[in-house]
Amino acid sequence: xxxxxxxxxxxxxxxxxxxxxxxxxxxxxxxxxxxxxxxxxxxxxxxxxxxxxxxxxxxxxxxxxxxxxxxxxxxxxxxxxxxxxxxxxxxxxxxxxxxxxxxxxxxxxxxxxxxxxxxxxxxxxxxxxxxxxxxxxxxxxxxxxxxxxxxxxxxxxxxxxxxxxxxxxxxxxxxxxxxxxxxxxxxxxxxxxxxxxxxxxxxxxxxxxxxxxxxxxxxxxxxxxxxxxxxxxxxxxxxxxxxxxxxxxxxxxxxxxxxxxxxxxxxxxxxxxxxxxxxxxxxxxxxxxxxxxxxxxxxxxxxxxxxxxxxxxxxxxxxxxxxxxxxxxxxxxxxxxxxxxxxxxxxxxxxxxxxxxxxxxxxxxxxxxxxxxxxxxxxxxxxxxxxxxxxxxxxxxxxxxxxxxxxxxxxxxxxxxxxxxxxxxxxxxxxxxxxxxxxxxxxxxxx
Amino acid sequence: xxxxxxxxxxxxxxxxxxxxxxxxxxxxxxxxxxxxxxxxxxxxxxxxxxxxxxxxxxxxxxxxxxxxxxxxxxxxxxxxxxxxxxxxxxxxxxxxxxxxxxxxxxxxxxxxxxxxxxxxxxxxxxxxxxxxxxxxxxxxxxxxxxxxxxxxxxxxxxxxxxxxxxxxxxxxxxxxxxxxxxxxxxxxxxxxxxxxxxxxxxxxxxxxxxxxxxxxxxxxxxxxxxxxxxxxxxxxxxxxxxxxxxxxxxxxxxxxxxxxxxxxxxxxxxxxxxxxxxxxxxxxxxxxxxxxxxxxxxxxxxxxxxxxxxxxxxxxxxxxxxxxxxxxxxxxxxxxxxxxxxxxxxxxxxxxxxxxxxxxxxxxxxxxxxxxxxxxxxxxxxxxxxxxxxxxxxxxxxxxxxxxxxxxxxxxxxxxxxxxxxxxxxxxxxxxxxxxxxxxxxxxxxx
Numbered sequence: 001x002x003x004x005x006x007x008x009x010x011x012x013x014x015x016x017x018x019x020x021x022x023x024x025x026x027x028x029x030x031x032x033x034x035x036x037x038x039x040x041x042x043x044x045x046x047x048x049x050x051x052x053x054x055x056x057x058x059x060x061x062x063x064x065x066x067x068x069x070x071x072x073x074x075x076x077x078x079x080x081x082x083x084x085x086x087x088x089x090x091x092x093x094x095x096x097x098x099x100x101x102x103x104x105x106x107x108x109x110x111x112x113x114x115x116x117x118x119x120x121x122x123x124x125x126x127x128x129x130x131x132x133x134x135x136x137x138x139x140x141x142x143x144x145x146x147x148x149x150x151x152x153x154x155x156x157x158x159x160x161x162x163x164x165x166x167x168x169x170x171x172x173x174x175x176x177x178x179x180x181x182x183x184x185x186x187x188x189x190x191x192x193x194x195x196x197x198x199x200x201x202x203x204x205x206x207x208x209x210x211x212x213x214x215x216x217x218x219x220x221x222x223x224x225x226x227x228x229x230x231x232x233x234x235x236x237x238x239x240x241x242x243x244x245x246x247x248x249x250x251x252x253x254x255x256x257x258x259x260x261x262x263x264x265x266x267x268x269x270x271x272x273x274x275x276x277x278x279x280x281x282x283x284x285x286x287x288x289x290x291x292x293x294x295x296x297x298x299x300x301x302x303x304x305x306x307x308x309x310x311x312x313x314x315x316x317x318x319x320x321x322x323x324x325x326x327x328x329x330x331x332x333x334x335x336x337x338x339x340x341x342x343x344x345x346x347x348x349x350x351x352x353x354x355x356x357x358x359x360x361x362x363x364x365x366x367x368x369x370x371x372x373x374x375x376x377x378x379x380x381x382x383x384x385x386x387x388x389x390x391x392x393x394x395x396x397x398x399x400x401x402x403x404x405x406x407x408x409x410x411x412x413x414x415x416x417x418x419x420x421x422x423x424x425x426x427x428x429x430x431x432x433x434x435x436x437x438x439x440x441x442x443x444x445x446x447x
Numbered sequence: 448x449x450x451x452x453x454x455x456x457x458x459x460x461x462x463x464x465x466x467x468x469x470x471x472x473x474x475x476x477x478x479x480x481x482x483x484x485x486x487x488x489x490x491x492x493x494x495x496x497x498x499x500x501x502x503x504x505x506x507x508x509x510x511x512x513x514x515x516x517x518x519x520x521x522x523x524x525x526x527x528x529x530x531x532x533x534x535x536x537x538x539x540x541x542x543x544x545x546x547x548x549x550x551x552x553x554x555x556x557x558x559x560x561x562x563x564x565x566x567x568x569x570x571x572x573x574x575x576x577x578x579x580x581x582x583x584x585x586x587x588x589x590x591x592x593x594x595x596x597x598x599x600x601x602x603x604x605x606x607x608x609x610x611x612x613x614x615x616x617x618x619x620x621x622x623x624x625x626x627x628x629x630x631x632x633x634x635x636x637x638x639x640x641x642x643x644x645x646x647x648x649x650x651x652x653x654x655x656x657x658x659x660x661x662x663x664x665x666x667x668x669x670x671x672x673x674x675x676x677x678x679x680x681x682x683x684x685x686x687x688x689x690x691x692x693x694x695x696x697x698x699x700x701x702x703x704x705x706x707x708x709x710x711x712x713x714x715x716x717x718x719x720x721x722x723x724x725x726x727x728x729x730x731x732x733x734x735x736x737x738x739x740x741x742x743x744x745x746x747x748x749x750x751x752x753x754x755x756x757x758x759x760x761x762x763x764x765x766x767x768x769x770x771x772x773x774x775x776x777x778x779x780x781x782x783x784x785x786x787x788x789x790x791x792x793x794x795x796x797x798x799x800x801x802x803x804x805x806x807x808x809x810x811x812x813x814x815x816x817x818x819x820x821x822x823x824x825x826x827x828x829x830x831x832x833x834x835x836x837x838x839x840x841x842x843x844x845x846x847x848x849x850x851x852x853x854x855x856x857x858x859x860x861x862x863x864x865x866x867x868x869x870x871x872x873x874x875x876x877x878x879x880x881x882x883x884x885x886x887x888x889x890x891x892x893x894x
Contacts, residue, residue: 042532
């Protein structure tokens with residue numbers, strides 16, 4: 001796509017400098033694109049302007065973390081105020097308690113909460129808490145699911161047809177080279193939304209399992225909601241076998257006023273949070289059952305999981321997060337989800353008009369495209385092979401360079417509350433052009 | 448100490464609310480104190496005022512992370528500017544490259560750098576990088592050393608006489624209950640500053656070791672500098688056996704203009720950074736040898752360690768960090784270290800005058816007190832038992848409540864550049880009172 005004429009001189013030059021100091025020129029692979037990343041200058045609401053002056057509509061929102069888009073005035077004001085009072089102390093702050101109260105009130109099953117600095121830290125601390133509470137060493141997680149960079153949580157995230165093995169007993173495929181065998185042994189991988197196989201795998205390891213870790217709308221598995229019967233079966237099994245059921249809602253907490261979990265009749269024992277609850281600042285949290293959370297309690301005679309963190313619950317993140325989540329009230333959730341369904345409706349019409357084999361999955365304010373004749377509901381059905389990845393990259397490059405639309409690299413959109421009909425129309429029009437242009441390749445690929 | 452009259456009503460009441468939503472009432476154990484934590488209202492320079500109106504001199508600086516004290520005007524201004532342009536994007540930013548350039552220029556052995564969100568994330572990613580690069584699974588670390596909350600890095604951090612075992616082969620003592628046996632097996636624990644035993648342990652595991660992880664002035668081991676001959680012997684051994692030597696300088700990077708490492712004739716292969724480089728905002732970084740860092744490189748045909756992070760290298764942390772580190776120039780390092788040595792000199796005079804068995808260890812702008820007749824240089828010598836911990840808590844409570852001085856709970860001070868002779872005199876006078884008051888108990892305890 002390098003023949004597309006777009007003003008990119010400044011980004012090109014900056015990338016040369018970037019390569020001198022960062023390996024591959026990036027500090028996070030999500031911003032990488034070939035032949036070079038683009039660099040942001042300013043951003044406001046739904047729009048980001050790069051250092052070459054091109055303005056784009058943002059449907060990525062820093063990987064789903066900016067629920068109110070960029071530079072929301074209330075957040076800017078609250079943080080500016082706090083900053084004059086300090087950004088971190090070796091003391092507590094009132095704001096961490098107020099924000100804790102807000103989230104604990106929001107979900108009745110969040111009996112206690114603890115803040116950390118990232119989704120990765122939240123999932124890691126949550127997994128460690130389940131081991132500390134149960135005294136058991138293994139965890140079970142879904143094939144293909146992303147839960148951050150803790151190596152236990154990473155297992156099987158990038159499973160491929162060459163590595164994933166028999167679906168009756170999926171392999172523990174590590175993400176990083178050199179992942180210890182002990183880590184692989186301690187993670188049981190199950191196929192998402194496949195009740196029979198999942199229960200069999202859990203049953204085979206029941207004596208050793210600390211928890212079942214799952215996200216209720218797994219964005220990497222395929223961004224389809226978890227099947228209710230499946231979730232109920234897992235829940236029932238965990239109750240029977242005294243294994244903890246823990247959710248990763250780092251991405252999905254946006255889906256309703258109190259997370260994707262509230263769409264189901266049961267609640268997890270613990271939930272990992274992150275992304276939107278930081279109001280645009282680094283954040284993570286673990287919330288849930290009081291008795292389990294007490295493994296962190298420094299007032300207990302036996303402290304099962306000593307835990308701290310220099311920047312955990314820092315007042316900047318707390319004030320930004322509290323402001324963002326107050327603004328993300330039931331009406332805001334309703335509005336953003338409505339806007340996303342308007343978008344999906346318009347896009348489905350485009351798909352019909354262009355007549356391309358594309359299916360859309362998602363929930364609430366997030367959705368994802370698949371080159372499929374049938375809506376996928378399992379990881380191995382939604383898996384994007386190399387050729388498909390190439391096509392997605394080409395389409396997203398086209399959207400970015402020609403249509404000035406930013407999307408997430410799995411071919412997804414994560415809305416912010418600042419997205420209005422105007423931006424939805426831009427997205428729809430751009431997708432019409434993209435799908436028309438790439439129709440032959442999509443047709444050739446679609447399964 | 449609860450009979451000390453201090454205005455604490457607001458903190459007391461707030462803690463009641465805190466306990467309702469956070470287990471033990473805290474989100475990080477470092478801020479916990481009995482019967483309740485205190486809460487910060489505002490802070491400027493070297494002073495923190497709590498919500499009951501008491502102002503204290505801060506020698507803790509959010510666990511050594513605020514090198515310029517609180518609310519430094521240049522940092523406040525730089526962050527305020529950036530905030531209006533956005534706090535995070537799914538694009539790169541110029542500021543991450545500029546800050547990367549600054550640090551890469553600062554240490555010649557930082558050939559490449561990558562930013563993360565915390566010291567915990569930095570050490571975790573660094574350990575994973577050494578495994579990815581070498582293909583080996585085990586790491587070696589020092590008994591008693593603190594390296595964040597990644598379970599491999601945590602092993603042996605809270606070893607006690609009951610658990611630490613034979614010094615010839617220290618036990619892999621986990622911090623958290625339920626730590627998998629696989630984790631314990633994959634960590635070799637060696638006694639800091641003990642050349643013969645350390646080399647023997649490394650030699651016994653040489654085929655399986657990915658790295659030796661060490662901090663050059665281990666604050667938890669006892670905050671004494673690593674013995675040069677010891678470090679040279681380890682370095683030589685790692686070169687011979689193709690094992691990586693990696694430093695945790697999250698705390699110690701402040702010690703000279705380019706870290707505690709520059710006090711020695713050799714350089715580590717990789718260094719983990721954090722704390723002061725964030726300018727008061729959540730941060731971590733891995734820096735070092737280009738070839739090893741290339742495990743993170745998304746442009747390579749084989750990407751050995753896929754790695755990202757929603758808030759990694761966010762422009763707020765980058766601009767705060769860059770501003771802080773520009774201000775922390777060689778003159779500032781010289782000045783802060785001078786101020787700390789003036790403090791140590793004055794305190795040594797106090798110790799002599801009061802005639803108590805106290806020894807001081809440390810480096811640069813940080814120092815720690817020990818109830819010892821002889822300066823400790825090994826972990827088992829500096830280990831604080833229960834009775835000693837109780838005395839330290841009582842002394843620190845006295846300093847906090849009566850003398851309005853904040854210190855770090857290991858009985859340490861971490862200076863900021865805003866500490867002047869005035870604050871050093873306050874510290875010295877307060878310590879005179881404290882040591883006089885607690886002299887009998889210190890004498891009874893000192894080893």
